[in-house]
Amino acid sequence: xxEWLENHLPKVVLAPxxxxxLIFVYGFIGWTAWVSLTRSKLLPKYEIHGFIQYERLFDxxxxxxxxxxxxxxxxxxxxxxxxxxxxLAILLDQKIxxxxxxxxxxxxxxxxxxIVTGTAWKWILNPGLGIESMVQGWGFPNxxxxxxxxxxxxxxxxxxxxxxxxxxxxxxxxxxxLRSVDGEIIKAAQVDGIPTWRIYTAIIIPSMAPIFLxxxxxxxxxxxxxxxxxxALTGGGPGYATDLPATYMYAMAxxxxxxxxxxxxAMIMMLVVFAIVVPYLYSELRAKNx
Amino acid sequence: xxxxxxxxxxxxxxxxxxILKDINISIEPGDFLVLVGPSGCGKSTLLNCIAGLEExxxxxxxxxxxDMTHVSPKDRDIAMVFQSYALYPTMSVxxxxxxxxxxxxxxxxxxxxxxxxxxSLLQIEPLLHRRPxxxxxxxxxxxxxxxxxxxxxxxxxxxxxxxxxxxxxRVEMRTEIKKLHQTLxxxxxxxxxxxxxxxxxxxxxxxxKGGIVQQIGTPAEIYNxxxxxxxxxxxxxxxxxxxxxxxxxxxxxxxISIARESGETLxxxxxxxxSLPQDVILGLRPEDxxxxxxxxxxxxxxxxxxxxxxxxxxxxxxxxxxLGGKQVTARLHAETSAQAGKTLNLAFDMSKVSYFAKETxxxxx
Amino acid sequence: MTDLSMPQTQTxxxxxxxxxxxxxxxxxxxxxxxxxxxxPLFVMLTTSLKSLEEIRTGSLISLPREVSFDxxxxxxxxxxxxxxxxxxxxxxxxxxxxxxxxxxxxxxxGALNGYVVAQWRFKGANIIFSLMLFGCFIPFxxxxxxxxxxxxxxxxxxxxxxxxxxxxxxxxGFTTLFFRNYYVTIPAELTKAARVDGAGFMRIFWSIFLPxxxxxxxxxxxxxxxxxxxxxxxxxxxxxxGTQPVTVALNNIVNSTTxxxxxxxxxxxxxxxxxxxxxxxxxxxxxxxxGLTAGSVKG
Numbered sequence: 001x002x003e004w005l006e007n008h009l010p011k012v013v014l015a016p017x018x019x020x021x022l023i024f025v026y027g028f029i030g031w032t033a034w035v036s037l038t039r040s041k042l043l044p045k046y047e048i049h050g051f052i053q054y055e056r057l058f059d060x061x062x063x064x065x066x067x068x069x070x071x072x073x074x075x076x077x078x079x080x081x082x083x084x085x086x087x088l089a090i091l092l093d094q095k096i097x098x099x100x101x102x103x104x105x106x107x108x109x110x111x112x113x114x115i116v117t118g119t120a121w122k123w124i125l126n127p128g129l130g131i132e133s134m135v136q137g138w139g140f141p142n143x144x145x146x147x148x149x150x151x152x153x154x155x156x157x158x159x160x161x162x163x164x165x166x167x168x169x170x171x172x173x174x175x176x177x178l179r180s181v182d183g184e185i186i187k188a189a190q191v192d193g194i195p196t197w198r199i200y201t202a203i204i205i206p207s208m209a210p211i212f213l214x215x216x217x218x219x220x221x222x223x224x225x226x227x228x229x230x231x232a233l234t235g236g237g238p239g240y241a242t243d244l245p246a247t248y249m250y251a252m253a254x255x256x257x258x259x260x261x262x263x264x265x266a267m268i269m270m271l272v273v274f275a276i277v278v279p280y281l282y283s284e285l286r287a288k289n290x
Numbered sequence: 291x292x293x294x295x296x297x298x299x300x301x302x303x304x305x306x307x308x309i310l311k312d313i314n315i316s317i318e319p320g321d322f323l324v325l326v327g328p329s330g331c332g333k334s335t336l337l338n339c340i341a342g343l344e345e346x347x348x349x350x351x352x353x354x355x356x357d358m359t360h361v362s363p364k365d366r367d368i369a370m371v372f373q374s375y376a377l378y379p380t381m382s383v384x385x386x387x388x389x390x391x392x393x394x395x396x397x398x399x400x401x402x403x404x405x406x407x408x409x410s411l412l413q414i415e416p417l418l419h420r421r422p423x424x425x426x427x428x429x430x431x432x433x434x435x436x437x438x439x440x441x442x443x444x445x446x447x448x449x450x451x452x453x454x455x456x457x458x459x460r461v462e463m464r465t466e467i468k469k470l471h472q473t474l475x476x477x478x479x480x481x482x483x484x485x486x487x488x489x490x491x492x493x494x495x496x497x498x499k500g501g502i503v504q505q506i507g508t509p510a511e512i513y514n515x516x517x518x519x520x521x522x523x524x525x526x527x528x529x530x531x532x533x534x535x536x537x538x539x540x541x542x543x544x545x546i547s548i549a550r551e552s553g554e555t556l557x558x559x560x561x562x563x564x565s566l567p568q569d570v571i572l573g574l575r576p577e578d579x580x581x582x583x584x585x586x587x588x589x590x591x592x593x594x595x596x597x598x599x600x601x602x603x604x605x606x607x608x609x610x611x612x613l614g615g616k617q618v619t620a621r622l623h624a625e626t627s628a629q630a631g632k633t634l635n636l637a638f639d640m641s642k643v644s645y646f647a648k649e650t651x652x653x654x655x
Numbered sequence: 656m657t658d659l660s661m662p663q664t665q666t667x668x669x670x671x672x673x674x675x676x677x678x679x680x681x682x683x684x685x686x687x688x689x690x691x692x693x694x695p696l697f698v699m700l701t702t703s704l705k706s707l708e709e710i711r712t713g714s715l716i717s718l719p720r721e722v723s724f725d726x727x728x729x730x731x732x733x734x735x736x737x738x739x740x741x742x743x744x745x746x747x748x749x750x751x752x753x754x755x756x757x758x759x760x761x762x763x764x765g766a767l768n769g770y771v772v773a774q775w776r777f778k779g780a781n782i783i784f785s786l787m788l789f790g791c792f793i794p795f796x797x798x799x800x801x802x803x804x805x806x807x808x809x810x811x812x813x814x815x816x817x818x819x820x821x822x823x824x825x826x827x828g829f830t831t832l833f834f835r836n837y838y839v840t841i842p843a844e845l846t847k848a849a850r851v852d853g854a855g856f857m858r859i860f861w862s863i864f865l866p867x868x869x870x871x872x873x874x875x876x877x878x879x880x881x882x883x884x885x886x887x888x889x890x891x892x893x894x895x896x897g898t899q900p901v902t903v904a905l906n907n908i909v910n911s912t913t914x915x916x917x918x919x920x921x922x923x924x925x926x927x928x929x930x931x932x933x934x935x936x937x938x939x940x941x942x943x944x945x946g947l948t949a950g951s952v953k954g
Contacts, residue, residue: 393854437852449844
């Protein structure tokens with residue numbers, strides 16, 4: 001008996017986690033998928049009624065807004081955070097004296113909760129007392145900056161705050177990438193008399209393709225899951241102008257009592273995440289297992 | 291006496307891949323068995339099977355007369371030295387050496403005594419309180435051996451223990467392992483890909499390739515009478531010359547014809563009366579080809595050859611010439627007057643020749 | 656990397672002054688960006704130290720004329736989250752009570768899992784690991800509804816143990832990943848040597864692997880602590896009045912509509928809620944970054 005246990009202990013140790021993952025990840029995804037095919041409202045029902053929830057979802061103007069916002073937010077957030085992160089990484093890669101301190105400053109927002117970030121930016125962007133009144137006080141009485149309460153622009157305030165929070169992290173990724181480029185290749189290029197900017201554009205940045213991919217995956221993943229920041233900054237408003245799929249799902253699940261809609265919107269979110277992450281993880285795992 | 295290690299019809303598969311096929315090895319107490327072969331030949335897997343670190347798929351394995359086929363490593367009465375030394379990084383040298391005894395519940399006094407013995411044997415007393423990271427490669431190697439020696443097992447297993455050392459240290463440690471073997475009269479199974487290590491250390495060599503035993507024998511048997519082309523080529527440096535040739539029996543001896551670059555045929559006579567097929571591969575070690583006049587004996591035959599290259603190597607000078615479409619190396623004395631591009635009279639010791647079948651590569655004589 | 660700022664092949668046309676000017680430009684740019692990242696923290700801090708009157712009349716970025724800690728006191732023990740007015744304090748302790756056991760448990764289990772996956776490979780171990788890894792990336796919305804029902808069935812809905820449970824379950828993927836990636840770099844021969852020495856599975860973990868693990872334990876603890884402390888989605892979905900974590904309470908304070916809007920209290924509360932993770936970041940930034948990059952890059 002003890003011999004058997006000793007031989008099988010590795011499996012015994014891993015089993016509870018494996019079972020937990022099977023139930024709480026895959027089982028729960030299955031449950032949500034099932035319920036998304038029913039007419040569940042306040043309570044889940046289990047008779048399948050086809051894709052009516054998805055039809056309702058795509059007919060809903062609020063979901064339409066959420067998806068549009070995800071496009072705008074996702075595209076701007078990913079592109080700007082990557083460009084800014086790369087720029088900062090290259091600037092910091094020039095043998096800066098106080099590099100450690102500057103890096104610490106650029107990256108600290110990542111340690112904060114999105115709720116804290118949202119609260120801070122909500123105050124800064126407050127039309128009555130924030131940046132708007134500050135600039136007016138500088139002698140520009142006609143200056144207007146009311147994005148936070150303007151339905152057409154509120155989504156950009158979320159982009160602004162999200163970039164503030166995450167760009168330092170992208171910088172850290174890129175900086176690590178820049179530092180991992182083979183020094184001998186760069187020395188060879190310098191000996192050949194190639195100017196610094198060409199060394200970056202022709203040698204270093206192309207060799208960082210995997211880092212770009214990683215950064216993209218992480219940022220896309222963050223964008224799709226964005227929830228806390230919207231809640232703290234705009235609460236999804238004005239109206240539902242800044243709804244994202246995550247806030248839509250939450251509203252349906254916990255305030256509207258529309259479980260069917262919550263489940264179907266969650267499934268769409270998961271499909272989007274998986275469409276991005278699965279090919280990436282698959283290739284990573286394959287590369288690792290020879 | 292019962293064999294200390296007896297492997298019988300051992301098979302090892304990883305899924306559908308056969309790693310080891312029909313391995314049969316038996317060694318006596320005090321034997322130094324070397325498993326040698328190119329990387330991927332299965333020698334380390336075989337050692338892991340002997341240690342019990344890998345389950346075997348089929349066959350039996352006995353250590354000290356006891357069946358150990360399904361016994362866990364700790365109960366096999368073995369000790370093992372690893373290629374990376376595998377010293378426990380967070381433990382001092384002393385703790386590394388005594389960890390096994392501690393796990394087995396040996397009392398402190400015995401532990402101290404054994405530690406002292408082993409430390410003085412290996413001259414590592416000043417290192418006992420250091421961490422592995424504070425040791426040089428050679429010192430780590432000694433500690434790893436100390437960890438094995440302290441166990442005083444029936445069988446020692448060494449997995450390429452010298453391959454992480456630089457060339458000079460490797461030769462020193464090789465001598466020391468050999469000395470240890472002689473003083474302790476230990477039984478050892480030793481894995482290496484280095485045929486010189488195999489030759490110098492072993493009392494018995496097993497040559498493996500593709501999971502199949504190619505030949506088992508003493509170093510001299512393996513060197514002088516390789517069982518097939520693979521063994522002939524693998525053992526010895528520079529490698530044995532393997533020259534395609536035509537053989538014919540003229541009643542009293544064997545006549546060998548080798549094609550030359552110039553289009554003529556080099557004819558050599560082997561006094562041995564052998565029955566060979568027409569197409570053979572002739573195997574002759576470089577040291578069995580000498581400069582004419584420096585080698586005498588019944589089987590020696592001289593022939594003029596074109597020297598393509600001269601490679602002085604200190605004690606010897608190697609001369610390369612083309613025979614039968616192959617680069618043939620001869621090992622000459624250092625003061626030879628051979629010059630590239632000139633002809634030289636070479637003496638071939640035909641009594642030392644091995645013959646191999648062209649198709650199967652098996653030894654014919 | 657090699658020194659790109661001082662190319663060895665300098666041409667004569669490149670005068671020294673233009674190089675110095677470029678250098679200055681570089682530092683000015685870096686400084687401006689530093690200001691951009693520091694500005695919100697600065698504004699939060701100064702606002703939290705101002706009186707409401709000064710906030711209304713003064714500028715966003717001006718220093719407080721009169722430093723007052725009243726807003727901090729209110730934020731800690733008097734601000735209203737909905738109907739209750741006890742400040743952040745009880746919720747801050749809720750977060751501590753959730754984070755400490757959840758971090759401990761998920762790290763311990765992750766260490767054992769990683770040890771198994773990296774050092775005791777058995778048939779199917781890689782598939783199990785891949786399944787766990789994919790679990791890291793699901794949007795949690797997809798498990799929110801069934802988890803709410805399950806917690807109800809288990810009788811721990813809206814409780815702190817319920818939240819601990821949820822955080823441990825969904826933290827396992829990452830903690831396993833961290834330890835697995837650390838332990839695969841340790842040669843398998845070490846485990847083999849210990850097995851020949853007679854040590855078993857747990858003994859090897861305890862005597863050999865755990866003493867080696869300090870760096871990765873620090874990384875994992877920091878990662879998990881930051882994740883759990885900063886969590887909002889699970890907190891808002893699975894808590895009830897009295898068991899809410901600090902992020903949920905902060906959001907409630909900021910959005911509470913009763914009485915006058917006290918911006919200084921909001922800012923003080925936001926800083927209080929952010930302090931623990933900020934502190935960890937400042938003290939152990941190196942490990943924090945290592946966790947971030949490991950959690951996102953390595954698959």
